[in-house]
Structure formats: structure tokens, C-alpha cells
Amino acid sequence: MHPLLRTVLQRLGLGLITLFVVSLIIFSAIEFLPGDFAKAILGQSATPETVEAFQKEIGLDKPAHERYLNWIGGVLQGDFGSSFSSRVGFRRSVMEIIGPRLLNTLFLAGITALVAIPLALGLGLLAALYRNSIFDRAVNAVTLTTISFPEFFVAYILMLFLAVKFPIFHSLSNVSADMPFFEKLQRTALPVLTLTLVIVAHMMRMTRAAIISLLASPYIEMARLKGVSPGQIILRHALPNAWAPIANVIAFNLAYLVVGAVVVEVVFVYPGIGQAMVDAVRSRDIPVVQACALIFAVTYILLNLLADVISIATNPRLLHPR
Amino acid sequence: MSELEQKLKQATSLAGKGKVSRRDFIQLAMLAGFTAAAGNAMFVKAVRAEPKKGGSARFGLAHGATTDTLDPVGYPDTFTQCAFWGALSNSLTEVDAKGNVVPDLAESYEPSDGAKKWAFKLRKGATFHDGKTVTPDDVVASFRHHMGADSKSAAKSLLDPIADIKADGPETVIFTLKDGSADFPYLVSDYHIPIMPVKDGKSDWQSGVRTGPFVLEKFEPGVSAKFKRNPNYFKSNQPYLDEVEFIAITDVAARTNALTTGDVDWIGRADLKTLELLKRNPNVEILELSGYGHYVLPMNTTMAPFDNNDVRTAIKYAINREEIQKKIFLDHATVANDNPIAKAVKYSIDPEPKYKYDPDKAKFHLKKAGYETLKVDLSVADAAFAGAVDAGVLIKETAAKCGIDINVVREAEDAYWDNVWLKKPWCASYWSGRPTCDWAFSIAYAKDAAWNETYWKNPRFNELLIQARAELDDAKRAAMYGEMQQLVHDDGGTIVLVFNNFVTANSKKLAHGDVAPNWENDGLKIAERWWLA
Numbered sequence: 001m002h003p004l005l006r007t008v009l010q011r012l013g014l015g016l017i018t019l020f021v022v023s024l025i026i027f028s029a030i031e032f033l034p035g036d037f038a039k040a041i042l043g044q045s046a047t048p049e050t051v052e053a054f055q056k057e058i059g060l061d062k063p064a065h066e067r068y069l070n071w072i073g074g075v076l077q078g079d080f081g082s083s084f085s086s087r088v089g090f091r092r093s094v095m096e097i098i099g100p101r102l103l104n105t106l107f108l109a110g111i112t113a114l115v116a117i118p119l120a121l122g123l124g125l126l127a128a129l130y131r132n133s134i135f136d137r138a139v140n141a142v143t144l145t146t147i148s149f150p151e152f153f154v155a156y157i158l159m160l161f162l163a164v165k166f167p168i169f170h171s172l173s174n175v176s177a178d179m180p181f182f183e184k185l186q187r188t189a190l191p192v193l194t195l196t197l198v199i200v201a202h203m204m205r206m207t208r209a210a211i212i213s214l215l216a217s218p219y220i221e222m223a224r225l226k227g228v229s230p231g232q233i234i235l236r237h238a239l240p241n242a243w244a245p246i247a248n249v250i251a252f253n254l255a256y257l258v259v260g261a262v263v264v265e266v267v268f269v270y271p272g273i274g275q276a277m278v279d280a281v282r283s284r285d286i287p288v289v290q291a292c293a294l295i296f297a298v299t300y301i302l303l304n305l306l307a308d309v310i311s312i313a314t315n316p317r318l319l320h321p322r
Numbered sequence: 323m324s325e326l327e328q329k330l331k332q333a334t335s336l337a338g339k340g341k342v343s344r345r346d347f348i349q350l351a352m353l354a355g356f357t358a359a360a361g362n363a364m365f366v367k368a369v370r371a372e373p374k375k376g377g378s379a380r381f382g383l384a385h386g387a388t389t390d391t392l393d394p395v396g397y398p399d400t401f402t403q404c405a406f407w408g409a410l411s412n413s414l415t416e417v418d419a420k421g422n423v424v425p426d427l428a429e430s431y432e433p434s435d436g437a438k439k440w441a442f443k444l445r446k447g448a449t450f451h452d453g454k455t456v457t458p459d460d461v462v463a464s465f466r467h468h469m470g471a472d473s474k475s476a477a478k479s480l481l482d483p484i485a486d487i488k489a490d491g492p493e494t495v496i497f498t499l500k501d502g503s504a505d506f507p508y509l510v511s512d513y514h515i516p517i518m519p520v521k522d523g524k525s526d527w528q529s530g531v532r533t534g535p536f537v538l539e540k541f542e543p544g545v546s547a548k549f550k551r552n553p554n555y556f557k558s559n560q561p562y563l564d565e566v567e568f569i570a571i572t573d574v575a576a577r578t579n580a581l582t583t584g585d586v587d588w589i590g591r592a593d594l595k596t597l598e599l600l601k602r603n604p605n606v607e608i609l610e611l612s613g614y615g616h617y618v619l620p621m622n623t624t625m626a627p628f629d630n631n632d633v634r635t636a637i638k639y640a641i642n643r644e645e646i647q648k649k650i651f652l653d654h655a656t657v658a659n660d661n662p663i664a665k666a667v668k669y670s671i672d673p674e675p676k677y678k679y680d681p682d683k684a685k686f687h688l689k690k691a692g693y694e695t696l697k698v699d700l701s702v703a704d705a706a707f708a709g710a711v712d713a714g715v716l717i718k719e720t721a722a723k724c725g726i727d728i729n730v731v732r733e734a735e736d737a738y739w740d741n742v743w744l745k746k747p748w749c750a751s752y753w754s755g756r757p758t759c760d761w762a763f764s765i766a767y768a769k770d771a772a773w774n775e776t777y778w779k780n781p782r783f784n785e786l787l788i789q790a791r792a793e794l795d796d797a798k799r800a801a802m803y804g805e806m807q808q809l810v811h812d813d814g815g816t817i818v819l820v821f822n823n824f825v826t827a828n829s830k831k832l833a834h835g836d837v838a839p840n841w842e843n844d845g846l847k848i849a850e851r852w853w854l855a
Contacts, residue, residue: 049474050473055473085388085389085390090393090528099387161581164583167583171576172580172723174546176545176546266572267576268576269569269570279544280386283389283390
């Protein structure tokens with residue numbers, strides 16, 4: 001078997017075990033949430049009869065292990081269950097609620113990645129190439145500044161200048177599925193910009209550090225002696241060996257874009273999955289919370305797997321171990 | 323009134339209809355002794371005051387969640403209430419800007435048998451959005467939707483007084499009540515009871531086909547709901563707007579930004595802390611209205627020491643309401659006097675004595691109850707109302723000077739209604755208020771009410787409650803409700819701190835008539851009642 005394939009299968013297997021443990025943790029954590037779900041959902045209008053009718057309807061009268069098995073059994077068949085906001089004769093599946101939100105989040109994360117990753121790599125490479133120059137210092141200072149501010153602060157500053165003072169973009173990013181692509185792009189401009197500013201520093205500095213550490217190795221010295229231009233040295237000799245740490249950082253940041261953008265979502269009223277989860281926790285829509293948590297776990301596991309595969313594939317020593 | 327003034331008044335009304343030019347109007351105003359600028363301002367105001375048709379508006383609401391559905395057994399907050407009741411649906415009656423109940427989907431209603439039987443005649447020619455005529459069967463099913471043993475509707479207890487509903491002919495519905503209730507028409511104006519078409523004997527709430535001023539175009543739970551004008555609406559003049567969209571913006575800063583950048587035309591629940599800054603924006607109008615809603619600190623009258631009315635009175639005197647109103651609600655509230663019935667409600671009185679901060683009277687009552695000093699716990703969380711914790715701390719300070727040592731317990735916001743409210747002897751709570759005395763009292767002050775926060779069981783009060791309900795003579799009712807309010811004020815366990823104001827902000831592109839205070843956002847009917855200036 002190809003060593004890469006074996007690694008992938010091995011990692012996928014481990015990922016499944018991790019997911020199982022995560023599902024157990026999610027389920028038990030939710031059991032510890034204070035208060036009675038039925039009462040929390042019905043709010044002030046809860047009377048003993050309505051609470052009882054509700055508990056029966058959503059199966060809360062069954063013991064915890066039975067509910068867990070029901071849930072995990074459904075998930076294995078691709079069914080995340082139905083939201084607590086379902087009614088008799090009107091089922092709202094969890095996927096129906098999460099689906100559009102997940103697509104929105106992936107859209108935001110995708111656009112941000114398209115902007116941020118090339119930007120970070122480019123800046124990182126240039127900073128490595130002209131290290132300790134004014135350019136290097138300026139890039140470092142700016143990116144470190146933007147990463148040091150809390151997201152909402154960056155968001156509000158951008159909003160103040162780009163939406164209020166100079167109304168170029170919208171302060172409200174309430175995109176919907178049937179919006180034309182370019183309008184969607186314009187609506188998401190500010191969240192994309194905010195997230196880009198927040199994640200670029202990490203990736204850019206890792207690229208710079210990885211390349212600089214390689215620039216001291218003998219084979220780079222050799223290339224330099226043979227007369228290769230500095231740009232070519234970095235692109236052809238240093239970068240291929242630096243992919244492993246860079247890929248790891250990129251994977252980490254991509255995962256963050258999917259699961260951690262909730263603050264930005266709230267500030268710009270972007271209908272992403274993070275808001276859906278916070279919403280669901282507040283209204284105690286447990287099946288939605290569980291599904292979101294699982295999706296987040298899968299995101300991390302898959303992206304980490306991808307990073308590992310990239311680092312193995314780009315490193316002959318790992319690809320052909322002896 | 324001089325002749326000129328009279329002419330000006332006429333011109334004002336004509337200007338609203340677009341029949342007087344600005345030039346003529348200003349000339350007339352100057353003749354009447356106004357400056358040109360003042361004349362111009364009067365003209366603009368007159369033109370804005372007259373409703374105009376057309377245009378679209380976007381409303382940014384402070385609520386909205388993924389769990390929202392079209393099912394009226396829920397409608398937990400202003401998003402579902404404004405969108406799916408105010409814009410999409412009608413109840414049999416509605417409450418107007420003056421607080422009176424007026425027919426809505428019903429054309430008229432008539433009590434008989436000591437207000438035990440109510441006959442509602444449906445409006446002729448009223449249709450659902452799909453063209454079907456509204457029949458008594460639809461009404462019966464819409465009410466039954468909330469009733470029955472396994473109902474989990476928030477309106478279930480509200481409809482408890484109904485013994486039977488039946489259709490009588492093609493346009494009349496007869497309600498038979500368990501006891502007489504003169505205020506029954508108010509009850510059916512509730513936003514939980516929109517009239518929905520009947521399908522296979524059950525109310526069809528899923529389709530979103532209703533009778534209201536707007537037809538549902540698109541609904542994304544927790545994001546937005548879009549509507550377009552119902553061309554066959556039974557009120558020929560309303561609605562004025564062609565399209566409305568409700569957008570859920572739960573974050574208050576985002577809401578304010580959306581208004582200032584023009585992404586929405588109106589926002590609910592404006593940020594009180596930055597309101598002064600928002601007021602400086604020349605394109606924004608702030609609307610502040612004292613409604614029926616109020617913030618309370620209920621004491622359990624069956625638990626010591628609150629079972630002693632002198633202790634309760636001492637505590638009532640130990641609170642500095644003016645200070646709370648100013649410092650915690652930043653003047654966006656009206657000081658209350660332990661009467662939960664708002665001034666705008668019919669039969670409301672202003673009971674004496676006023677509970678003003680008075681350490682001497684507090685000490686006097688404390689002594690009368692047999693205490694030198696008193697130590698009590700006050701359970702608060704901002705889940706009850708924003709500012710509850712701060713109010714608790716302020717009360718602790720003022721009460722300390724009256725010999726009352728209050729231990730302010732900060733409870734968890736999560737599950738506050740589950741673990742604290744109705745359980746702790748003294749806590750914080752809120753009421754959004756009800757349009758009639760009977761309703762407000764039945765829900766929270768009657769001896770067996772599920773939400774009787776204070777467990778208060780005053781025999782005279784409960785006797786009057788039943789009597790007043792069936793009394794059709796206005797003067798007698800006023801006397802009875804007056805006495806009941808006095809009883810709640812003197813003997814009840816509820817401290818009514820303030821009536822909270824509804825503060826909304828809108829772009830000056832929007833205009834409106836008199837705004838109804840019975841619920842937030844022009845009685846939740848902002849989509850139907852507002853227009854583009």
C-alpha cells in the first residue's frame with residue numbers, strides 16, 4: 001500500500017475514534033446545562049401541563065443513554081435529528097436549519113482564505129527575502145497590531161471608516177442564498193477584511209520564520225554559491241521544504257475561520273453557523289447545538305488531516321521512510 | 323380663532339393631501355404672523371403627516387432566532403410578533419393608539435347573557451391571501467389551535483375562560499364563556515390568536531396564508547422575513563408600504579450601525595447608553611413611548627418576613643425610585659407607584675399615598691412589624707430586566723439607611739425563570755403589561771393564577787375580580803377596578819419600580835400617525851401603520 005494512503009486511512013480511523021469521544025463529551029456537557037430544556041424553550045409561558053406535553057413530544061422523558069444511542073444512531077445514517085422547534089406534523093430537521101448557515105460560513109471562510117492565504121504567503125516570502133529591512137519591519141508591525149486587537153474592535157473601526165464615514169461597503173452583511181454573487185461579495189467585504197486582518201499575521205510570520213530557518217542550511221548555501229538569484233532560492237529551494245509548518249498553520253487558521261468567526265458574525269449580522277449555535281444554546285435547541293459541535297469537530301479533524309498529508313507529501317523523507 | 327388661523331388650519335390639511343403648493347402655504351403662514359422658515363417647517367410637517375402609498379421599508383428588530391416558526395403557539399418576541407402577527411395576520415379585534423379595542427377581522431361584536439355569550443360578526447369580503455373567504459370555521463379552528471389538553475400554547479391559559487366556540491351561520495362566531503367577561507374583545511386581540519385558514523379540520527399555520535396587510539414572500543429563521551403588499555386587504559387605505567422586510571439584528575451596536583448607514587430604516591430597542599449620540603444624527607428620529615410594560619420586584623407574601631404587610635410597606639418606602647429611574651434607566655422609564663396598571667389603560671388610577679423614599683416611614687412600619695433591623699435576600703439577574711442587578715445594589719444602599727439590610731444575590735441568568743422566579747422569596751421580574759385591568763390582574767394577581775408571583779391571596783380583591791369581570795356598567799366597573807388597584811398598592815407584595823419606555827429610532831424617511839402603546843413597535847403593527855414620508 002502506498003505510504004500516503006496508509007497514513008490517510010490510519011488518520012481517518014483515529015479521527016473517527018476522536019469524533020466518538022467528542023460526541024460523548026458534547027452529549028454529557030449538554031446534560032449539565034442548567035435548567036430544564038422544555039421550560040427554557042417555553043420561557044415564561046411554561047405551565048406544568050405544557051412542559052409535560054413538550055417533554056413527551058421531544059423524547060426528554062427517556063433516560064440519557066437511550067437518547068444518546070438514538071442520536072448517534074441517527075447521525076451515523078446522516079440524520080442529525082429534528083430541532084426542538086418542530087411541531088406535531090411539522091418536522092424541522094436540524095440540517096434544514098444548519099445547512100444554509102453552514103454554506104454561508106463556508107462562503108465567508110472560502111473568500112477570506114482566497115484573500116488571506118496568498119496575501120500571508122506573499123508577505124511572508126517577501127519579508128523573508130528582505131528580512132530586517134524597513135519593509136520587513138513594517139509588515140511585521142502592521143500585522144502584529146491587527147492580530148493584537150480584539151476582532152470586534154477591528155470590525156468596528158473598519159465599519160466606522162468604510163461604512164459610516166465613507167459608505168463604500170455595507171455594515172449589515174445579511175446575505176441570503178438567492179443573492180447575486182457580486183452583491184454577496186460586496187455585502188461580505190467587511191467581514192472578509194476583518195477576518196483577513198485577524199489571521200494574516202499568524203500565517204505570514206510562520207512562513208517567514210520557516211523560510212528564514214531554512215536559509216541557513218547548507219543546501220541553500222550551495223545554491224547561493226552556484227549563483228541562483230535570491231528569489232529563486234526561496235521559491236525553488238526553501239519553500240518546498242517549508243510547506244509542512246506553513247500548511248499546519250494554514251489549516252489551523254482555516255479551521256478558525258469556520259468555527260471561530262462568531263464575533264464577526266454578530267457584529268456584521270452575518271448568518272453563519274457560529275451565530276446559529278449561539279442562538280441554539282440560548283434557546284436550548286439541543287439537537288442543533290450537538291450538530292454544530294460535531295461539525296466543528298469534523299472541520300478540525302479533516303483540516304488537520306489535510307495539513308498532515310501535505311507535509312508528508314512535500315517531504316520525501318517522510319514519504320519514503322526507511 | 324381668527325380667520326387667518328382658520329385658513330391656515332385648512333391649508334395644513336390640504337397640504338397633507340398635496341393640494342396646496344409650498345409657496346402658497348408659506349405666503350399664508352407669513353400673513354398669519356409666522357416667519358418664512360417656520361412656515362416651511364409647518365408645510366413639511368403637514369405633508370409628512372398625511373399617509374402616502376408606495377415604497378419599501380426595512381425594519382431591524384432586536385430579536386429573531388433559528389427556532390422561530392410561523393406557529394402562533396410560540397411567537398416569543400418582537401420578531402415573530404411584528405412579522406407574523408402584525409404584518410401577516412389579523413386577530414378578531416385590535417387595540418388602537420388610544421388603548422381602545424376596535425374591530426379588526428371582526429366587523430362587530432355583541433355581548434349577551436351578562437357578558438357570558440359573545441357573538442362576533444366577521445367582516446364581509448375579508449379573504450385569505452389565497453383568495454378564500456374567511457369563515458366562522460376558520461375562526462373556531464384558530465382558537466382551538468391553542469386549546470385542548472395537549473396544547474403547549476402560550477395562549478392556553480389566556481383562553482381558559484372559553485367554555486365553547488361555535489359557528490353560527492356564514493358570518494358569526496359565538497363564544498360561550500365560563501364566567502361573564504366584559505373585556506373579552508380585548509382578549510381576542512392577542513397576538514397569539516391570528517385567524518388562520520382551516521384545512522382538514524385543523525388550522526393551517528404552516529403555509530403562512532393569512533388575512534393580513536402583507537403576504538409572506540420569504541422567511542429565513544433568525545435572519546429575515548420579506549413581505550409584499552396584499553392587494554386584496556380588507557382595509558382599503560392600509561397598508562401604505564409596498565414591501566417590507568424584517569431583519570433580525572440582536573446585537574444593539576450592529577442595529578445602531580445598520581440604521582446610521584441606511585441598511586435599515588428603523589430599529590427597535592435603541593441603545594439607551596448611546597441614545598444622546600444617535601439624537602445628534604439629523605436624519606434620525608427617536609421615538610419614546612411609555613407603554614404598559616413594567617419592571618417589578620415581587621415578594622412572596624406567604625414567606626416570612628414578607629407575610630407581614632408592614633414589612634412590605636417598610637420596604638416600599640425604603641426604595642428610591644426616582645434615583646433608580648435616573649441612574650439605571652437613564653430617564654427612559656416612568657417612575658411607578660406599585661400599581662401595575664399603566665396610566666394609558668382604561669380604569670387606571672393613581673393610588674395614594676405615593677411611595678417616595680422616606681427612611682422615617684420605613685422605620686416606622688418596620689417597628690410596627692416588630693423589627694428593629696431586618697435582613698433579607700434579594701435575588702436578581704439581568705435576565706429579569708436589563709439593570710436589575712444595578713437596581714438591586716442601589717436599593718441595598720438606600721434601604722441600609724432605613725435599618726433594612728439587603729443581601730443582593732446575583733443569580734445565574736441561565737434558567738432564571740426556572741430556578742429563581744416563583745421560587746425565591748424576593749426576586750426581580752418583568753411584565754410586558756396587558757391592555758385591561760382584568761387581564762393584568764387575572765394573570766398575575768388572582769389567587770390561583772399560575773404566575774401569581776407574590777402568592778398574594780386577598781379575599782376582597784379576588785371577590786372584586788369576579789364581580790368586575792361581568793359588570794357592564796362603566797361607572798361601577800371603574801369603582802371596582804379603582805378599589806382593586808388601591809388594594810394591590812396598599813397590601814400587595816409587588817414592588818413596581820418603573821414602567822419601561824419603548825425606545826425606537828427611525829430614519830426620517832419613515833412617517834407615522836399616533837403610535838399605539840399597548841405593545842412595542844406601534845402595537846406590533848408598524849408594517850401596517852407606517853408609511854414613507
